[in-house]
Amino acid sequence: MSTRDGAGRTIDDTETELLDAMRESDLVALDRLISDQLTFIGPDGAVLTKQADLEAHRTGATSFETIDVLSRDATETDEEGRTKTVANAVLRAAEGTVSVRLTWHREWRVLDGRWQVVAGAVEALADHSG
Template sequence: MSARDESGRTIDQAEEAIQAAMRASDLAELDLLIADDLAFSGPDGAVVGKAADLEAHRTGATRFERIEETLRRTTETPEGGTTETTAVATVWNEGRWVDVSLRWVRDWRIIDGRWQVASGSVTILG
């Protein structure tokens, strides 16, 4: 049985919500789904926090036209859980749209009554 946050959302529903928020650059939803002390490693190895992640969406530096999930593995622990998601995405990169395969690993915790990403990474698969 999957753990649920105070709204009844499972970790998989939270993963679906963050993907939708990323596609829409929905700052309000991203703010709710990302922990204040986020540490997230990008494809270049740089670690960003919540403020930088939200700012990248706000300014359009990070934009997703498409995220099509091809595989997801979800593991729950007493402390929270992890999603490992592989997807084909169309992202804005250096002034143009690029199709790329990505893998996100997100460590989720229930913080303030809701699932939030506490840490994670994204890597380019090709």
């Protein structure tokens, strides 16, 4: 049985909502979906906070052209869960676009009545072509 938050969303629903917000750099949605206590490890090993993540989307330092999900696993216990999403992504960068396969690992908790990312990491698996 899936745990639903106060809005009736499952962890899987919320992962989809987060990916959509990342594609659009939707700061309002990202702010709602990410815990203030977020600790996130980037592909280079740098530790990011919620504020740093939102700022990267605001300035365009993090900008996705596409995120095409290849697989997703979600596991949960009472009001906690984990997702693993593998996707081919195209990121916009100053030097053009970069295609890469990414794996996101996220830890979720129901906080203030809604699923929020509290920790996670992303790793680049391999470059890929279109």
